Amino acid sequence: MDEKEFEQKLVDKIQADNLSPKPRWHFLLKNYVIWVAGLLALLTGALAVSVIIYLLRYNGWEMQEGTHKSLIEFFLLTLPYFWIVFSGIFIFILYYNLKHTKKGYRYPAYLIVLVVILASIILGGAFYSLGIGQKIDNILGERAPFYGQVFNRQITFWFNPDEGRLVGIISSEVEADNFDLVDPSGNVWKILGRRDELNHLPPDFLRLGEPVNIIGSVVAESQFKADVIRLLVPGRGFFSRPNIREGHEKCLRSNCQLLLPPPPPAMMIIK
Amino acid sequence: MIDIADNQNLSDGELVSLSLENQHNFLYLVNRYRFKLLSYIKRLTNVSDDDAEDILQEVFIKVYLNLNDFNSDLKFSSWIYRITHNQVISSHRKLKARPEGHAIDIEDKSALNLAADIDIVAGTDLNILKQKIIKVLDGLERKYRDILILRFLEEKNYQEISDIIRKPQGTVASTINKAKQEFKKEFETQKIIL
Numbered sequence: 001m002d003e004k005e006f007e008q009k010l011v012d013k014i015q016a017d018n019l020s021p022k023p024r025w026h027f028l029l030k031n032y033v034i035w036v037a038g039l040l041a042l043l044t045g046a047l048a049v050s051v052i053i054y055l056l057r058y059n060g061w062e063m064q065e066g067t068h069k070s071l072i073e074f075f076l077l078t079l080p081y082f083w084i085v086f087s088g089i090f091i092f093i094l095y096y097n098l099k100h101t102k103k104g105y106r107y108p109a110y111l112i113v114l115v116v117i118l119a120s121i122i123l124g125g126a127f128y129s130l131g132i133g134q135k136i137d138n139i140l141g142e143r144a145p146f147y148g149q150v151f152n153r154q155i156t157f158w159f160n161p162d163e164g165r166l167v168g169i170i171s172s173e174v175e176a177d178n179f180d181l182v183d184p185s186g187n188v189w190k191i192l193g194r195r196d197e198l199n200h201l202p203p204d205f206l207r208l209g210e211p212v213n214i215i216g217s218v219v220a221e222s223q224f225k226a227d228v229i230r231l232l233v234p235g236r237g238f239f240s241r242p243n244i245r246e247g248h249e250k251c252l253r254s255n256c257q258l259l260l261p262p263p264p265p266a267m268m269i270i271k
Numbered sequence: 272m273i274d275i276a277d278n279q280n281l282s283d284g285e286l287v288s289l290s291l292e293n294q295h296n297f298l299y300l301v302n303r304y305r306f307k308l309l310s311y312i313k314r315l316t317n318v319s320d321d322d323a324e325d326i327l328q329e330v331f332i333k334v335y336l337n338l339n340d341f342n343s344d345l346k347f348s349s350w351i352y353r354i355t356h357n358q359v360i361s362s363h364r365k366l367k368a369r370p371e372g373h374a375i376d377i378e379d380k381s382a383l384n385l386a387a388d389i390d391i392v393a394g395t396d397l398n399i400l401k402q403k404i405i406k407v408l409d410g411l412e413r414k415y416r417d418i419l420i421l422r423f424l425e426e427k428n429y430q431e432i433s434d435i436i437r438k439p440q441g442t443v444a445s446t447i448n449k450a451k452q453e454f455k456k457e458f459e460t461q462k463i464i465l
Binding site: 006021024 | 290291294295298301302305324327328331332335336337338339340342344433437438439440441442
């Protein structure tokens with residue numbers, strides 16, 4: 001095909017199909033969509049990172065010795081897997097978008113991954129310091145289904161009385177040697193132990209309405225002997241749910257007497 | 272349409288702007304790149320001349336449609352080579368055929384450059400060397416053949432190759448290095464056969 005013939009064929013094709021260059025905004029829009037989607041992925045990933053920092057910081061490290069011999073075992077059991085996977089997905093989306101910007105191919109994958117992870121951690125840290133991680137946890141705690149199983153596994157982890165871990169909300173005035181506690185299922189427990197002998201973290205927080213987790217042992221039906229009590233930090237929203245709140249208020253109205261089984265005759269645990 | 276004599280002094284970027292104003296100016300870009308790209312298409316594929324012309328026409332239509340996407344951060348030649356490279360891959364996917372380089376034509380200078388760079392014994396007969404190179408390139412894995420064609424037959428530098436195949440320069444360098452090793456290995460093997 002000679003030069004003129006090729007040119008003519010091309011011109012004929014352009015005219016027959018009525019082709020014209022796509023407008024500039026079409027390409028600008030495509031470019032903006034990639035950047036905006038990347039920015040949204042960064043923000044979402046960073047929000048997840050802020051929750052991870054919040055959950056890990058208040059993971060109950062100081063109580064690890066009372067629950068597991070191995071720090072690694074405790075760490076693996078209490079890691080916020082959902083948030084790690086969630087942030088991983090958005091970090092990947094951010095990486096993918098950066099790689100598909102006009103000049104993204106010029107940078108090696110490891111460099112983009114490094115930048116993306118660092119940006120997510122730095123922004124996530126900033127969100128955490130602004131209290132956003134806590135806010136997200138509180139909102140999900142109040143409303144999200146499967147909160148204790150998915151979003152904050154500390155609730156499930158600490159709600160295992162047979163293994164010496166109990167979590168709940170203080171539902172009575174704290175006496176010198178006992179108080180009442182409503183657990184995540186709405187059941188009421190009598191928590192036993194002399195206040196001045198208890199190791200509680202931080203000191204002097206034991207008061208009505210505080211969510212706490214406790215290391216100890218079941219000594220009788222609905223009675224739990226406490227060794228260590230710690231103020232619950234992530235998961236506080238969970239204890240303002242109506243079913244738990246209802247149990248808590250019912251307990252308060254009745255002084256918890258109607259909800260607790262009678263004490264066994266030889267109950268001499270309280271010193 | 273601008274005067275033919277003027278277009279020789281215009282840059283590719285200027286011709287892009289003029290093509291956006293008047294579609295007939297696009298033909299200057301077509302003529303500037305037609306033979307280079309046709310040769311590149313033939314080097315990458317084993318299609319007939321007519322099929323290569325069809326691929327080339329598709330390339331120019333894509334270039335025309337996407338003229339507004341070109342920006343001066345990139346060399347126009349890299350941009351049009353990238354479109355051509357992608358169109359060749361896409362055309363072969365449609366035909367469900369693997370590109371093979373039977374139609375490769377090599378200039379004497381390119382053959383000698385390749386031989387010198389890869390450190391192979393060229394021998395005295397340039398035609399035999401060129402035949403061997405074609406045969407060895409044919410036997411290489413696609414990614415190695417394509418990158419050697421860009422580097423030695425199209426004489427593109429690392430930055431241009433990076434822009435054409437959309438890979439970082441470091442990856443381009445390591446792929447070229449690996450391709451040269453594979454080429455040399457294959458060359459040594461085929462030397463016995465020829």
